[in-house]
Amino acid sequence: MSLPNLSNTPLPSDDPDKQGLAYSSKEAYEHIKEGGHKGGQTRAQQLGHEGYEEMGKKGGLARTGQSSGEAAEEQGVEIDESKFRTRDSDKTE
Structure with a gap:
């Protein structure tokens, strides 16, 4: 199986007009962006x-x-993958 050559793929942009994704509105884009940020904070x-x-x-x-x-x-x-465990995973039920 051959992987696609992504060397000419543009990097993501914060400008929804420059994204390769179709958002219904700038507001929808902002909600998605905010959700990703909150997800990263939670993780x-x-x-x-x-x-x-x-x-x-x-x-x-x-x-x-x-x-x-x-x-x-x-x-x-x-890479110490033991550090990947969430704090809750160390608790026993």
Whole structure:
């Protein structure tokens, strides 16, 4: 299976007119953008500072055709996935 060449794909923009996605209005775009921001904040609270930082390090290594785990291994970067657990997952029921 061949992966698409994304080298000429434009980077995301904050301007909805420059997005490749069709929004019904600028207001709809703002709601979606705000939801993404709130989701990121929630995830950061769930993981804590160290976990969120570690996840960002791993995500930054991902490349087309290669997982972030493979890229980390290839580049010799250690990722502590134990920090990915949410604070609630440590509690027992």
